Amino acid sequence: MAVTTQLAPSALETSLRLESRPQTPSSRQFPPDSSIVLIGSRGVGKRTLGFIGATHLGRRLITEDHYFQRVTGISRGDFLRTYGNQEFYRRNVEVLKQMLDQHRSGCMIECGMGSLSHQAQKALKEYSKTNPVIYVTRGSERIRSLLRLGEEEAARLEAADLSHRNCSNLEYYNLYDPSCDGMDTPPENGLGNQSSRLKSVKEDFSNFLDFLTGQGLARNSLESPFSIAALPPECRSYTYALSLRMSTISDLDLVELEAGADAVQLKVDTWSRDLKKILAKNVATIRRSLGVPIIFQVEDYVFENSMLSMAEKEHAYFNLLECGLRLGVEYMVVDLKYSSDNISQIVQCSGRTKVIGHHLHREENSWGWDDESRMIQYRRAQGLGCDMVRFVRATSKASDNDTVKTFLAKIDSIPDHLPVIAYNLGEHGRSSLVSNRIFTPVTHPVMQSTVSVSQIRRFLPTASEAMQSLYQSRVLDPLHFYHLGASVFYSLSPAMHTAAYQVCGMSNDFQSLQVSSLEDIHRLCQDTNFGGAAITQPFKVQVLSRIATKSYHAKAIGAANTLLPLRMMPNYSSLDGSIQSLLRQANQRGKSGPIVAYYGDNTDFLGILTCLRRNISPRNVVQPSKTTGLVIGAGGMARAAIYAMIQLGCRKIFMYNRTVEHSQDVARHFNSWASGLSSDGEIVKVLKATTEEWPAGYRQPTIIISCVPARSVAGQPPSNFEMPTQWLGSPTGGVVIELAYLPLDTPLLKQIRLVREETKQAWVIVDGLEVLPEQAIAQFELMTGRKAPKRRMRLEVLQNYHRYEEGREL
Template sequence: MIYERCENSLQHKFQSVVIVGLRGVGKSTLALMASATLGLEYVDLERCLVDYTGVSDATFIKSVSKEEFIHLQYKLIVRSFRANKNKRAIYVLPASSINNSAVMEYLRNNCNCHCVINIECDEDRILKYVNYTGEYQKGISSIQSGISQYRSVANYNFFNLESNLDVWKKYSFSKVDDSKQIEVTPHLILKPVELEFINFMSFILWNPIPEPSDVLLKHYQRSNLRSFSNCLQLTFPYDARNIHVNNFGDVLNGVDAIEVGVDLIQLIRTKIMHVNLRLDEYIARIRRSTRGSIPILVGIKNTIPELNNFIMESTVDSVISTSQIKQDFRSFYFSILYSIIKVAADYVVLNLEIFLFDEVNFLNDIIVNDSFYIMDQLRHMQGNSSFLGTYNSNCDEFWAIQKTIGKVRCLDIIDLTNDLQISMVRVTSTARCVSDNYKIQTFLEYCMKKYPETTVSAYNQGTNGKISKILNKVLTPVCSPSADPSQGELTSYALNQSRFSCFLQPTLRFFAVGRSDSSILYQFVYRSVFEKLGLSYFFKILEDVSIDELLKSPDFGGAILATPIEIKANEFAGKSSAHAAEIGLVDSIIAERSLDDPSKFLLRGENADCLAIKVYISDNVAPINAVSHNKSVLVIGSGFKSRAAIYSLMKLGYKNILLYSPMSIARQTEKDVSLSHNLDSSRKLDSHNLLAKITIITEEQFQNGILPDDLLYPTIIINCMSDEDVPIDGQVKLSANWLKSPSGGIFLDTHIANKEITTLNESSEWEKGWIKTNGLEFLLAKTLIQFELFVGKPAPRELIKSILIEHYPNEVQ
């Protein structure tokens, strides 16, 4: 995920964050990680009593009554809140505050000022942490009771999945050798759960809306869901037991979004205990598997008629009255719905039936009073999640444009959606015959004219409804490759192929301009991915071609420009992104096509090197090395790639940048002066007004690891050497002095090692907290970025990674 540390551009929804949870759930660790990365002040209220009394909580409570302890704890906590009210802070409350009713009430009454996040984890982890030796079931019940109390005051719930070193390692090609003692410094590694929590916090506080070039941001794909997108539908709890979400494998290839439908009837019949916690865990595992790159939709799967029938069945032979059963079920329904909102999904799926009056509807008591009261309550809780309204009908004339008294038609649902101010809606029915599918197109044309701002997903279910699914543009449901296609379901591969066969999507051509080793690799990767996903796109290497003529082709999809074909930004005929304009170079050209008319497109130049460096650093720098005013970074190399690295670092907030170029002194001076002139400390970078000090490192300083005055040793080293940077002896030696950072750091190589590009010599210092990567990491990040820019869909990370490993087996340890 990309973070741009800009104080003026980020708008907080909440002033502060309060972290609550039981002992052993990881409150302090996660809060420290988030505060360092997101620039929030860390306030440890777990120590408020110790700091005030000078003795431990256990010792102090023995000397006073319980009431005195609770009163003093409340007084100190509230005092801290008030003392820091004008600061952007993250508070960690002591676990004992769960027994302090005054503190809990304070949190409830100030939920609009403080964002309260409840940290949860598996019950067994907590029992192990507290060394519990009593009866197991009694311990579990006690933990569940505590979690429920914290959930009652929380705005959001975050499930802390365990992240050991093995989980961290599997995300990368080769980050650390098993023989090295990285295990003794785990705080120097950004573990998956820490990155997940940082992403979670970023979405809750700011919900960043990226520019088109700011790719690989969590929730970036929201805008792309409106154009021939699909959605993998999972059911909780059924798929929680039958699909191993830790390893989706090929299931996620070509998937644009994941929808989790909670089956309330199945939850009751299978007697799953502590449903809310299990649902949070399931969503956390999906986020872990997707690395936050695919939007998640969560809602209640059951229709209201299904639930009404289940309630009526439950009243048979029951000693409880029907009215009481309905009341209990209403409480259960909204309990699950509120839990869904608190998980901070991209979309909360709302069944629009809950807003419609029906004589047998178990929600009638609420709807009769005020159906919009329900929406007001949900909107108050929704935070930065969006709502997707959904409605399914079995009515024969559901798609008819003319309204009929006493029957709900598709236009009634669209009217209701607009009354509720929901901008995206999904309406479905069942096709009795193939011709039923074409009625939907008339309905959609009418909607476009009457409600142009509403995004509508409309299709038929069943074996006769396949055509409508193929024609549907928004969130068409897809199944896993192992599902039974006879039920009218489509895989993402089959859906893509059908759309291209029907000419619903244009066949595009992509190019690598200029022959090089990387061009050959890109051709291999893109052709393999296009074939695997069922995309009728073509990729070809071109040499000695006119860029201007190429861009005029009506089926142009995008181009990767290899050195020396790369275009200077001021010479590019289209519009360059802010990144490319500042760096001065375009290495990727994107055709941004109109959603309404794909034959029309605008050209945009981008610098993928810059974005790849930003993505890699954001996803790998440990919070202990997070951006601060005194952190230093070292860039090795010259030319536009080093310029891209410097720009990326400045956008991330780094203030002290060291630059070394291993060229002849004359050429070094010429290029470095040019670079520092364009990105010097006196320039303001676009709207962010970020300033940085760029210091040129001499040959002597680099060889001996001599730091300029008043600077710390770097925590990031980026190797951007090009062919012309390689000295005559073909070796650049990195002094061990550059690796003296006490908190370690990361070394990013932007080239695949080969006979033309020299590699830095090995050093025993790599063992001391440094994470050293080869060029495959950078190549993977860059390829993922370019794919998403070109295709407008989530890049199949694991598929692309496997292709790179196949192509470079010797680069993987």
């Protein structure tokens, strides 16, 4: 949908003046367990999103249709036919109010079309003062196609649906998921691969709910200080914001813009009759394509050609900011030139959105960075409750770049100061952009070749160019990274990491080296330019004895696959393992120096967990009291697989390994660590032989993860594992993850395909090439502190795999 439609000034003015601004809630900061209500027209996918949300948050799903029938003893349709419109209307509102009142916490609530009535919307508006009420929308053509509506009926439905905006406090655009193609037509063989269904929708909506509830922050608190998920971008060094104008989005393939940016700065620079829905779609598209936070900014010149008064322009400006808050953007830019009352109101209702107070001088003038007015604006932003402040100044003098540094040093000297973004505009300000540490605006090579000069700022560097400048000026040092293990000759890790360094503009190198002992690892990692190492078998458990500090995950798993250096730092005489000291280390990644100890983490479980979340079908959603998992193997990857299942909520896990003693050791480790998570204190149980029948009293496994090599490693024969048929009796199928990828088509996967064909059970297959890049992406981010170019790393695996088909397993 094009967003560059220009209205005549009179039409624009009329649209802005008639625009009704929804009542701003006093706050969007709800208790984490507040029930969440989904409203919207038929065909927008509320029921599906409700199920996804309830599953992700571990909540009860309440649907208005079922609740009405439970309370009245009759379906809505039958009630209407029996008692007529007036009584149905009265009873429907009564039941809705009862449903909302009795479920204020711990639920996902899906409202039917009864939400269109005036009294129902009045009740929902009242409910939105204490709970999130999300207005779900999607493309009009998609709704019309799904419901098979004619033009007039579709237009009436869309017009009526807009009333939902006034009784909600949040908005979610349910972007079309191509993986849903063909869902209405069963495959010819009755099988299909359900793994790909709704993958993107599940990820999009789950991330939205994580931000809304703060669950993402709570989960990230378990991350190590080296994880970029544990620190917001404004707390990390040298983060970049891809500057993207709304008027150019329709001309770009957003997936091509992935290049290490930490956020997207979405600039609203044009007006349209359907602006709110277009904004919602653009925000959803950016999130799906790039997966980074959004900085929402409204450009002043949207209103320049109108005849609106200054007060009307300010009203329109804050109305658009309110739209951004409804969409749950992570950051919002508010121009400090506007009234304190309006700014304070936006801050008060911002919820989890962080507000950036913005001060801009487009024209060069006499004041400099040392002018006291800058500090006055800083203190005003701080007093208004802004989370950050951004100062931007046009200049034609390169010397102004030095005064920016002086200004930032002055801010840094203030105790508990706000994060500050400061740089000069224009060609002469480029070095100030490069040295700016937070959300430096950047462009992208694709935009430089496809977007007109008038629509992008040519003086902006790309993220890669900005990073290269840091290496050239020795702000960052080139570092050596390794993949270390007993058999790494045919590893795909160097290809993935090297490609990521090139995309991000880093001067690092990555190589695989065979090692035979922990001493070999220690010797390589003592180089002052050592940046980090991926550790593989058989050293993932052994290496813990050489690690000074471990992440929560590595401790829980009892294995580490990632080794990071801890360096001697200036004015820092001891390594106490505290969060503060580790944060200092994390913010020094990219710098060489003497190494005094190691930090250990584990990303293997993240690769497995990501693939499980994507591929578990709705019928096999994890239920702690019912779901059973099975892990094959007892090494470091088996430990990660068990931990991933526990993280997903599985509380009944079986293990099988050729050496029973090894399985028993792993089971004892996790049963001790997670004793409080199971009623009998035993989450992990050991199967001693493949000839055993599946244990009585437990459901057949719906999650199966094979963690054994399919080729010879370190002189050990390949496992060539196949499942006993008596263990494959799940009537709903399940998901099978094979971690080995050399060969890609292992004996286990061949067996599951045959079973699937013979039994028609919906077994979903995930091969090793799907898991491998997911753990490597997390590893790259741990090692570098940079956002990984995920798409490029996944592509690199597929492109390079053919070279290793005859090689050894990682």
